[in-house]
Amino acid sequence: MNIPPAYHGALDYAELERLGLAPEDVLDFSVNSHPFGPSPAVMRAVAATPLERYPDRQCLALRRALAKFHQLNIEQICVGSGTAELINHLARVYLKPGDVVLIIGPTFGEYERACRLAGAEVHFWQADAHDNFEIHFSEIEDCFNKIHPRLVFICNPNNPTGRFIPLNFLRSCIKSHPDICFAVDEAYLSFIPGQNTVFSQELHNVLVLRSMTKDYALAGLRLGYVLAHASLCLALTESLPPWNVNALAQAAGLAALHDPLYAQQWDLLPGFKNSLTAQLADMDLFVFPSTLHFFLVRVGCGVVFRRELLKQGIMVRDCASFGLPDCIRISTRLPVDNQRLLAAIQKVLINRDS
Ligand SMILES: Cc1ncc(COP(=O)(O)O)c(C=O)c1O
Known part of the structure; x- marks a missing residue:
């Protein structure tokens, strides 16, 4: 009883209920699995x-x-x-x-x-x-x-x-x-x-x-x-x-x-990710180097940043549980989804600076 559960990414259904959001309303960048969906x-x-x-x-x-x-x-x-x-x-x-x-x-x-x-x-x-x-x-x-x-x-x-x-x-x-x-x-x-x-x-x-x-x-x-x-x-x-x-x-x-064709889709992810990280860097956000399709971004307070994105139906992982409270973790999705994420981040940054 004294050992707390580990904190994880992915949708928290109780949190969504509190916010009046349905799971299908949320674009989830907080899980690191293959973004193409099952074959x-x-x-x-x-x-x-x-x-x-x-x-x-x-x-x-x-x-x-x-x-x-x-x-x-x-x-x-x-x-x-x-x-x-x-x-x-x-x-x-x-x-x-x-x-x-x-x-x-x-x-x-x-x-x-x-x-x-x-x-x-x-x-x-x-x-x-x-x-x-x-x-x-x-x-x-x-x-x-x-x-x-x-x-x-x-x-x-x-x-x-x-x-x-x-x-x-x-x-x-x-x-x-x-x-x-x-x-x-x-x-x-x-x-x-x-x-x-x-x-x-x-x-x-x-x-x-x-x-x-x-x-x-x-x-x-x-x-x-x-x-x-x-x-x-x-x-x-x-x-x-x-x-x-x-x-x-x-x-x-x-x-x-x-299904060998499905496996080939893994090879598309580095390109999607590079385009996403380049656009985040253009917003003056520090992106940590990563060999994977997911990566850490320094944003100030990760908990607040995550909450502001969730209000727009976008879920990222805040990294306080990793001992990195000033970071969020983003997992690359398909380009059309990534554009929605970038627009939502832009909005958070503008509101924060105004
Ligand atoms: C490093 C690592 N190992 C294991 C898991 C759990 O994987 P699974 O969904 O297969 O239980 C995760 C899930 O986030 C993970 O990040």
């Missing part, structure tokens, strides 16, 4: 899924397709109802009270909450806005030597900063600390063209989290998975509740993996 093949697969039957408890077809996609064995894949379920489950299974965890921040709030719920002692190494959230590995090494963590959470590329640690570099860091388990959250890796995964058969101490929610715009269905060594995967799989991944999500994930 038509996914919609067809969902519509054809029988609802009266229990889903496959072992997610066999989906795990086989994921194994093929990553060139791994099915035993190295554990599927969950969103990556958030798997983060919480990992903490519950892997940690015991008093275990030490290191989180590389500022980052997704669910790691801390999950580890605290498991009774772990949580430490942070925090990147600094003053040097654009550069990651200083020598300082992180010092933390390893000082606190001896059992588990390290690294979000790569990171939410909310969009910083990316090159995979070879991260791999060699993981290799030189065989006593530490590294949980690498790759929820956004698909959004960097040409990147694979840090997971490798040779590394026994790394576990990777992936989000099909983000990759394929399935936020309402919830779908994520873990890549890990077979023994850790088995421990995770065996202790999940039965039927944790519903039949619609399994069918959607399978159809999404078989």
Whole structure:
């Protein structure tokens, strides 16, 4: 009861009710998932899924397709109802009270909450806005030597900063600390063209989290998975509740993996984002560099800025919960939506200055 829930982006239905807004009235730039919406093949697969039957408890077809996609064995894949379920489950299974965890921040709030719920002692190494959230590995090494963590959470590329640690570099860091388990959250890796995964058969101490929610715009269905060594995967799989991944999500994930055209749309996002960030810079707003389709913008008070945009039916993420109260996070959408966002921001800036 003393551990507060993590704060997240996305629509807060109670808040919308208070403001007299319907979810469909709001253009949401606060979630980081694929802005094109689900693929038509996914919609067809969902519509054809029988609802009266229990889903496959072992997610066999989906795990086989994921194994093929990553060139791994099915035993190295554990599927969950969103990556958030798997983060919480990992903490519950892997940690015991008093275990030490290191989180590389500022980052997704669910790691801390999950580890605290498991009774772990949580430490942070925090990147600094003053040097654009550069990651200083020598300082992180010092933390390893000082606190001896059992588990390290690294979000790569990171939410909310969009910083990316090159995979070879991260791999060699993981290799030189065989006593530490590294949980690498790759929820956004698909959004960097040409990147694979840090997971490798040779590394026994790394576990990777992936989000099909983000990759394929399935936020309402919830779908994520873990890549890990077979023994850790088995421990995770065996202790999940039965039927944790519903039949619609399994069918959607399978159809999404078989739709190569959809994946090509990821490549359009950097262009949309560059145009958006250039126009924000023209408004004299400071945009932090980011390798992803989402990015931080310094706006003064993020809570107030978000509220003013929401009055115009635009949702962005205020970043107070990341320890960045003067920032908002914006996730690129399609150009027509981005133009609406820019017009709304212009209005807030004019009202503020008048
Ligand atoms: C870094 C990161 N990991 C995991 C998640 C949760 O993903 P999912 O929707 O698959 O549970 C989020 C959602 O915002 C996220 O930002």
